[in-house]
Amino acid sequence: MGMTMTEKVLAARAGMASVKPGDFLEVEPDLALANDITAPLAIAEFRRAGGRRVRYPERVYLVADHFTPNKDIESAEQAKILRDFSREHSGIHFYEQGEVGVEHALLPEIGAIVPGMLVIGADSHTCTYGALGAFSTGMGSTDIAGFLLTGKAWLRVPATFRVVFTGTRRPWITGKDLILALIGRISVSGANYMALEISGPVVEGLSVEGRLTMANMAIEAGAKNGIFPPDGKVTSYLAGRTDRRGEYVVPDADASYAKTVEIDVTGLQPQVAFPHLPENTRPAREAGDMRIDQVVIGSCTNGRIEDLRLAAEVLRGRRVAKGVRCIVIPATPKVYRQALHEGLFDVFLDAGAVISAPTCGPCLGGHMGILAGGERCVSTTNRNFVGRMGARTSEVYLASPAVAAASAVTGRITDPAQVVGEKEEGGVV
Amino acid sequence: MRFQGRIYVFGADVNTDEIIPARYLTTSDPAALARHCMEDARPGFVSGLVPGSIMVAGANFGCGSSREHAPIAIKAAGISCVVADSFARIFFRNAINTGLPIVESPGIAAAVTEGETMEVDLDEGVLVLSSGRRVKIPPFPPFMRGIIEEGGWMAYLVRRHGAPA
Numbered sequence: 001m002g003m004t005m006t007e008k009v010l011a012a013r014a015g016m017a018s019v020k021p022g023d024f025l026e027v028e029p030d031l032a033l034a035n036d037i038t039a040p041l042a043i044a045e046f047r048r049a050g051g052r053r054v055r056y057p058e059r060v061y062l063v064a065d066h067f068t069p070n071k072d073i074e075s076a077e078q079a080k081i082l083r084d085f086s087r088e089h090s091g092i093h094f095y096e097q098g099e100v101g102v103e104h105a106l107l108p109e110i111g112a113i114v115p116g117m118l119v120i121g122a123d124s125h126t127c128t129y130g131a132l133g134a135f136s137t138g139m140g141s142t143d144i145a146g147f148l149l150t151g152k153a154w155l156r157v158p159a160t161f162r163v164v165f166t167g168t169r170r171p172w173i174t175g176k177d178l179i180l181a182l183i184g185r186i187s188v189s190g191a192n193y194m195a196l197e198i199s200g201p202v203v204e205g206l207s208v209e210g211r212l213t214m215a216n217m218a219i220e221a222g223a224k225n226g227i228f229p230p231d232g233k234v235t236s237y238l239a240g241r242t243d244r245r246g247e248y249v250v251p252d253a254d255a256s257y258a259k260t261v262e263i264d265v266t267g268l269q270p271q272v273a274f275p276h277l278p279e280n281t282r283p284a285r286e287a288g289d290m291r292i293d294q295v296v297i298g299s300c301t302n303g304r305i306e307d308l309r310l311a312a313e314v315l316r317g318r319r320v321a322k323g324v325r326c327i328v329i330p331a332t333p334k335v336y337r338q339a340l341h342e343g344l345f346d347v348f349l350d351a352g353a354v355i356s357a358p359t360c361g362p363c364l365g366g367h368m369g370i371l372a373g374g375e376r377c378v379s380t381t382n383r384n385f386v387g388r389m390g391a392r393t394s395e396v397y398l399a400s401p402a403v404a405a406a407s408a409v410t411g412r413i414t415d416p417a418q419v420v421g422e423k424e425e426g427g428v429v
Numbered sequence: 430m431r432f433q434g435r436i437y438v439f440g441a442d443v444n445t446d447e448i449i450p451a452r453y454l455t456t457s458d459p460a461a462l463a464r465h466c467m468e469d470a471r472p473g474f475v476s477g478l479v480p481g482s483i484m485v486a487g488a489n490f491g492c493g494s495s496r497e498h499a500p501i502a503i504k505a506a507g508i509s510c511v512v513a514d515s516f517a518r519i520f521f522r523n524a525i526n527t528g529l530p531i532v533e534s535p536g537i538a539a540a541v542t543e544g545e546t547m548e549v550d551l552d553e554g555v556l557v558l559s560s561g562r563r564v565k566i567p568p569f570p571p572f573m574r575g576i577i578e579e580g581g582w583m584a585y586l587v588r589r590h591g592a593p594a
Contacts, residue, residue: 022570024570037454037498041497041498044457045583048583049583049586050592051593052593053593066451067454067455071455074456075455121495122497123494124493124494126495138495138519139495139519139522140496140497140522140527142526142581142582142583143522146582146583146586149586149593154572154576154582156570156572188442188492189442189492189515189517192515192518193518219519222517222518277442364446364451365452366452383444383494385493386446387446387447387450388446388451
């Protein structure tokens with residue numbers, strides 16, 4: 001019997017002819033990452049087990065992105081643990097300050113990920129790299145400690161949930177709207193323990209950046225990984241970024257799926273996920289008179305250059321509403337520089353937004369835009385849980401950069417078409 | 430392993446931000462994390478918590494971030510075992526890896542009431558509720574049981590692949 005994309009990648013990387021859902025595998029991942037929150041625990045576990053030598057240092061990526069630039073003494077101490085460990089174990093890739101970006105925006109950008117890889121990360125949004133046709137999944141710090149020590153990790157082969165996006169994308173509909181619509185349909189546990197294999201003409205029409213946004217939020221449906229069949233767009237995206245050779249795996253025609261859902265996006269409106277779960281989606285137009293205090297445009301979900309271009313398209317020549325704080329966070333130094341060169345910073349500054357250094361920052365309530373009690377924020381990030389961005393009584397509304405920028409202009413949750421008008425053609429980001 | 434204690438009941442989709450808010454993740458010290466356990470789900474949860482108590486929750490417990498600080502905080506707060514309708518997968522593996530006893534028992538949250546007691550007998554594979562009702566626990570697959578029996582993933586790896594060079 002045929003295999004799904006996830007099964008094929010896992011079988012290949014485990015050196016087996018085939019695998020099936022439920023099989024337990026001990027594998028040697030091609031790449032493992034951890035950040036300034038999760039790596040200190042992994043390093044402590046590695047040492048506690050008596051570890052002195054890292055098995056595959058060149059496969060290890062430590063990214064100090066969450067609470068950096070260091071927000072306080074404790075976070076400075078955590079970043080220092082990563083820095084010192086990287087110095088001790090030559091070969092480890094360590095990123096901070098002028099080289100660091102939000103990990104899941106940074107790794108694809110620098111060409112660390114290619115199709116067919118098996119990637120583990122001590123961060124739940126490690127699933128992002130499935131957009132490039134890799135099997136990539138979030139784990140815990142102890143998993144990374146085990147990898148540091150032995151180069152190994154354990155996996156249970158997930159069943160696959162197939163999602164096919166069909167129809168015609170309306171103007172202003174982005175990858176973010178598609179993934180929010182999916183989570184709204186299947187719930188935050190709809191793909192629990194499963195692989196989300198996403199395909200169809202609509203996602204073929206998306207840019208690689210749009211697919212990265214979608215794969216990023218596979219975890220928000222409970223999925224182990226999100227994965228897209230890699231195509232020519234992936235090849236073009238990788239050109240000039242890497243010497244790694246990818247394995248372009250596609251699902252077998254007779255693969256067996258636990259579930260299949262088809263989503264016809266014709267008529268889909270820009271989406272917003274209301275507090276306090278990403279599944280609470282509704283069209284931005286139907287949000288009602290929802291006044292807001294803050295807008296955040298950035299993160300591993302939506303901090304790439306296409307996201308900033310889209311936000312700038314809405315903000316150009318307009319002002320952020322009085323009383324609203326708009327924070328733009330380019331996800332990597334390269335995105336930052338590109339946005340600067342394209343004049344996007346002028347657009348943001350003219351509009352009254354502030355621009356931050358790359359950081360995860362406010363997404364998880366770290367720093368650079370924490371909410372006071374009762375405040376509301378429209379954010380391009382990925383989670384709107386209770387207290388996620390600050391006070392327990394604050395609220396986060398998840399949306400695309402276009403909806404976020406439009407909301408910044410009006411001071412209430414707004415469909416971009418109501419600020420800029422309808423676009424002539426579909427198909428941004 | 431056998432646990433008996435007062436139960437604390439939570440709803441569905443309890444996420445790791447509620448279990449241990451990210452604002453406290455500037456440390457991985459178990460005692461420091463324990464002080465803020467469940468703070469955003471139920472403020473004040475840890476004050477008065479009797480050590481050995483059992484946490485019961487609905488479906489998808491531990492969804493969200495991969496932070497291992499969540500099972501660490503629960504364990505350090507004095508919770509002996511978490512019984513839920515189902516677990517989010519990263520929390521599930523973090524608990525297995527770090528040795529926090531967890532039990533998946535569909536429908537359990539609706540079958541019990543806050544303040545009751547529960548007995549969890551992992552050897553017999555059964556939950557005994559206040560009413561005396563016995564609920565069978567499905568066994569872990571052999572691979573996971575191997576990790577649990579070794580005392581976690583690191584111990585399992587060292588046993589299988591030898592002590593580090």
